[in-house]
Amino acid sequence: MKLRNLLPVLFSALSFSSMASTHFDSLATLSRNNFVLLAKDFTAAASYKAVAPGEPLGLTGFDLGVELTATRLESETVWKQAGADVSTLPIPKLHLIKGLPADFNVGFFYASVPNSSIQLIGGELSYAFFSGGVIAPAVAARAAYTQLSGVDQLDLNTKSIEFTASKGFLNLMPYVGVGQVWGDVTAKVGGLGSVSVDATKLFAGLNMNLGLMNFAVEADRTGSAASVSAKVGVRF
Numbered sequence: 001m002k003l004r005n006l007l008p009v010l011f012s013a014l015s016f017s018s019m020a021s022t023h024f025d026s027l028a029t030l031s032r033n034n035f036v037l038l039a040k041d042f043t044a045a046a047s048y049k050a051v052a053p054g055e056p057l058g059l060t061g062f063d064l065g066v067e068l069t070a071t072r073l074e075s076e077t078v079w080k081q082a083g084a085d086v087s088t089l090p091i092p093k094l095h096l097i098k099g100l101p102a103d104f105n106v107g108f109f110y111a112s113v114p115n116s117s118i119q120l121i122g123g124e125l126s127y128a129f130f131s132g133g134v135i136a137p138a139v140a141a142r143a144a145y146t147q148l149s150g151v152d153q154l155d156l157n158t159k160s161i162e163f164t165a166s167k168g169f170l171n172l173m174p175y176v177g178v179g180q181v182w183g184d185v186t187a188k189v190g191g192l193g194s195v196s197v198d199a200t201k202l203f204a205g206l207n208m209n210l211g212l213m214n215f216a217v218e219a220d221r222t223g224s225a226a227s228v229s230a231k232v233g234v235r236f
Helices: 003-016 032-046 076-082
Strands: 062-072 088-099 104-112 119-131 138-149 154-166 172-187 194-209 214-222 225-235
Touching: 032 062, 032 076, 032 088, 032 154, 032 172, 032 194, 032 225, 062 214, 088 119, 154 194, 194 225
Parallel strands: none
Antiparallel strands: 062 088, 062 225, 088 104, 104 119, 119 138, 138 154, 154 172, 172 194, 194 214, 214 225
C-alpha cells in the first residue's frame, strides 16, 4: 500500500480510537486457522517501529516524541469474533531514542491502546555502519523487541532485525529499510496454543527537523499488513 493510501488510515484511526472497543474476551470462539490470522495481524501491529532515520544521534543527541501507529487489519472479521471491534488498530506511544558513543543508538517506547487493556513496551539497539556525510548516506542495523501486557487471554512478543539507509537534504531526511519480524503469540484459552509468525518488513519514512520541533512519518508493510506512523517531538 502506498503512503498516500495509508495517510487516511492514520486520520481515521485518530477519530476511531475514541469509539473502538478492543477487548479479547471471546478469543476461545476462534478456530485455529482464524487464530493464526489474528496472530499475523497483531504481530505486524505490535512490532517495533522506530519512525526515525538510521543516522547516529551522538552522545548528546536524543529523539523524544509522541507517536501514533495505525495498522489496517487484514482479518477484521476475525478480530471482531475475538471481541475486538476494530478495523484499524491505533497504537499511541511515547517514544525516546538516545544517542550513545561509537555510533550506537538505544530506544524505548510505551504504548496504551484507547478503550482497551492492550499495553506494549519495546526497545531497540541500533548501530550505524556508516554515519553518513555530505554525499554518503547513513546505513544502520537495528535489533528490537516488543512485549504485550494487560490482555488476560493473550500473550505476545515480537523480535525484529532491520537495516536502514538515510540521507539528509537540508532539514529533510528520507529513509528506507528492510527487515524481518518474528512474533510469538499464545492464547491462554480455548486450546488454541501458540503461533510463531515470521514476516518480511519493508518501510520508508521522512524526518523533518524544524529546529524546536521535529516531525516524522513512516509507512511499513509487515507480511501482508500495512501500517502508517506519525511522530511529533524534538530531535537533537
